Amino acid sequence: MRLFEYALISGVLYGLFYGFIGVGLNLLFGVMRLVNLAHGDLVVWGGYLAYSLTTSAHVNPLWAIPISIPLALVAGFLLYVLTVPRLRRSPDTETSSLILFFGVSQVLEALATMKYGTNQVTLPELGNPVTIFGQQYAASLVASAALAVPALALFYLYLYRTRLGLATRAVMANEEEATASGVRIRLVATSAFMIGLAFAAAAGPLATFMLGGINPTTGGGLTITAFTIIIIGSLGNPAGTAAGGVLYGLASSLTQAYATAWTGMVPYALLLVVVLVRPSGLFGRRVRVA
Amino acid sequence: MRRVIFKTYRRLALVGALVASGLAVAALPGAASAGASGGVITVGTLYANTGSFATSSMPEYAGLQFWVKQVNAAGGMYVAPLKKKEQVKLVSFNDQSDPATATTLYNQLLTQNKVNVFVADFGSVLTAPAVTIAKDQKHLLFDITGSGTSFFSSGPNPYVVLTSLPVSAVWPKPVVGLLSSLKIKRVAILYCQNDFDQAQAAAIQGFLSKEGLKPVYFQGVPTTQSDYSTIVQAIKGTNPQAVLEFGYPNNDIAFLNQLKSTNTHFNFVLTPFPGQLPTLFQQDVGAKALDWGYTYAVPPILKINQVNIGLGLNQFLAKFAPGKESSVNFLNVAGYNAGLAIQAAFAHATSMSQLGIRAGLTAVNGKLQTLEGTFALNKAGAQVGELLPVSQMVPAGSGFAYKIVYPATPAQKAMVNATAKYPAPKA
Incomplete structure (x- = not known):
């Protein structure tokens, strides 16, 4: 029973972090149908920023979060201007973006290798373990969840309480209709791209704790995990992303507790079940095509 | 997708x-x-x-x-x-x-x-x-x-x-000898699902079963495993006297960091790679978290x-x-x-x-x-000459030192330079 309780709490905490990882990717794919294979690499670069700050300035690695956000916004704007308009003119945006962002991913990975080498790097633990219902959890795990909740809430507020968010949802639902209604697609797309990258970079320091360290190739696996989460949760819905993350975290954690050998497979089996039973994801709405 | x-x-x-x-x-x-x-x-x-x-x-x-x-x-x-x-x-x-x-x-x-x-x-x-x-x-x-x-x-x-x-399969032989000499009977084994780690885990399981013992925990994880939080709790729940984690360096690092970040203490922890990559482990795990852990002794530990x-x-x-x-x-x-x-x-x-x-x-x-x-090779081409003794990492100044505590062959007895400290003191 104690193990079940631990797995449950740990799964929820991890899941919220995974939701955080998925948010940025959700936005990019939802708005522009861009398959950002470099998403995980951006997370990793956020982690490396935290590592650099810790090792050179000896500050708390979480300072990397506020520092990484403006950097990612600028990088996102530049990357958008250089690549996305051309991509969106291509006859098959999804496939072209898959290839382009694979290239970006490889470049980011190579740059990380040159700068930080191939060894795994870790960050010093944030503090003493936190006791929840008499069991101890890593401080970084609790902090990650605690930071993921407001981040997901901000994402929700952006989508549902701002004009830009309304326009973003309109584009996600149907770009042509949104254009006909006067939505400035370019503004929505640029914002979504920049915000998506900022979320990725901000998740980086937390990922370094959650994954037991990062190396230049950690990003590939993270991207796949993020895609799994947003597909489970459904595209364009922050609550769905959070729920997808929590479900993923719970599946992973409970499998670790009771069927350890299946740890690598069960979350993806879950994905298969969700896709077969509810192709639009857990929080997806059915669309009637007239 | x-x-x-x-x-x-x-x-x-x-x-x-x-x-x-x-x-x-x-x-x-x-x-x-x-x-x-x-x-x-x-x-x-x-x-x-x-x-x-x-x-x-x-x-x-x-x-x-x-x-x-x-x-x-x-x-x-x-x-x-x-x-x-x-x-x-x-x-x-x-x-x-x-x-x-x-x-x-x-x-x-x-x-x-x-x-x-x-x-x-x-x-x-x-x-x-x-x-x-x-x-x-x-x-x-x-x-x-x-x-x-x-x-x-x-x-x-x-x-x-x-x-x-x-x-x-030959690597863990001295580990079993050490466990036996310390009268350890409750052994937890966690391994990654690849030839290298599985073979070691299976070998230990085989050696233990010859002594009529069964591991209290025997589970495999994917080699890509990086999150050990619940696994560590599951192991803790079996109340082991010794925990053997067989992984590659990234697995060992994540596992040891998980123990550190949750203040989890086991009396005997063995991981294979701290002996092979001491600088990396000191940097990523820290000397304190390695103290009193066990690993295989390889050159340059073996001189x-x-x-x-x-x-x-x-x-x-x-x-x-x-x-x-x-x-x-x-x-x-x-x-x-x-x-x-x-x-x-x-x-x-x-x-x-x-x-x-x-x-x-x-x-x-x-x-x-x-x-x-x-x-020395056997007929199948396997190395049978360069056997690895077990070492324990003991505090030394701001870092740690390797002490050879159990030989793999009678000839290596001369290399033993310390007695295993069991149970491991809490940091």
Whole structure:
């Protein structure tokens, strides 16, 4: 029973972090149908920023979060201007973006290798373990969840309480209709791209704790995990992303507790079940095509 | 979607690797013309410049490169069938830690570059494709650290030679001896699902069952596992007297950090890689979290200077990294040791055929003393001479020191320099 309780709490905490990882990717794919294979690499670069700050300035690695956000916004704007308009003119945006962002991913990975080498790097633990219902959890795990909740809430507020968010949802639902209604697609797309990258970079320091360290190739696996989460949760819905993350975290954690050998497979089996039973994801709405 | 992404990743990575490796070969002086009869002996190998095995592969590759440099500086390597010294040329490709890419590149080494012999990349995962190719194409493979039991379990095989480590199933023998001497009966075993780790876990399970014991926890995880939070709790729940975690470096690091971040204390924890990569573990896990843990003792922890081929350990340390001897790790030594095995094979080869070169090793089997110990192979090509004692990491100043606490062979008893401290004191 104690193990079940631990797995449950740990799964929820991890899941919220995974939701955080998925948010940025959700936005990019939802708005522009861009398959950002470099998403995980951006997370990793956020982690490396935290590592650099810790090792050179000896500050708390979480300072990397506020520092990484403006950097990612600028990088996102530049990357958008250089690549996305051309991509969106291509006859098959999804496939072209898959290839382009694979290239970006490889470049980011190579740059990380040159700068930080191939060894795994870790960050010093944030503090003493936190006791929840008499069991101890890593401080970084609790902090990650605690930071993921407001981040997901901000994402929700952006989508549902701002004009830009309304326009973003309109584009996600149907770009042509949104254009006909006067939505400035370019503004929505640029914002979504920049915000998506900022979320990725901000998740980086937390990922370094959650994954037991990062190396230049950690990003590939993270991207796949993020895609799994947003597909489970459904595209364009922050609550769905959070729920997808929590479900993923719970599946992973409970499998670790009771069927350890299946740890690598069960979350993806879950994905298969969700896709077969509810192709639009857990929080997806059915669309009637007239 | 995941399947499409995954496939695209694999395909694009393979194309990238082939292009990159093509460029790498082009950059090697004379590599294109390096063939069996070009006045040089060509040695083909792979290394992982990126990916999860880069941490271990690159130091091993550096050790092999050092051997090439040393042997060429001495005028070349003596090749018995030619009765003269020949220069050695290394042809190397980057497999990016991907077994599929490695398969293509190993084939390329044999079919396109026509190397005389080839050397596997680090570890069992990247060695596995090379073993299959070596057996199929009857080409001599020097396997440095791919100690998976399955590579050597199908009877006599002249084409695969394990140079640096005993076969995985043999590694844990002294661990069982130590557990027994400490009267430990409740053992938890966590292993990664690959040849190397599975073989060790199964071997320990077998040894324990001979004593009528059953592990209180025996579970495998994917080699990509990085989150150990719930697993550690599950192990804790079994109240073990000893915890053995068999993984690759990234697994060991994540596991040990999980213990540290939740203040989880076990009286006996063994992980395989802190002995091989001390600097990395000190940096990523910290000396305090390593204190009183156990690991296999390998050179440079084992100081072997009585050799009859190549450099002794102290000479190697001084020449490999002058002024930075403490940065040298086992994998550097292992890469160099593989070179020495190649050197011995050619020096005693009966002909330039693959079996002729292999016969050279048979001639010196059990007689070769290298900085890793006695080089001895069984009929399947598995290393049976360089057995690994168990060491405990004990606090020393701001870091830690390795103390050998249990020998793997009677001859190693003289190396034991401490008694195991059990139960491990709490930090």
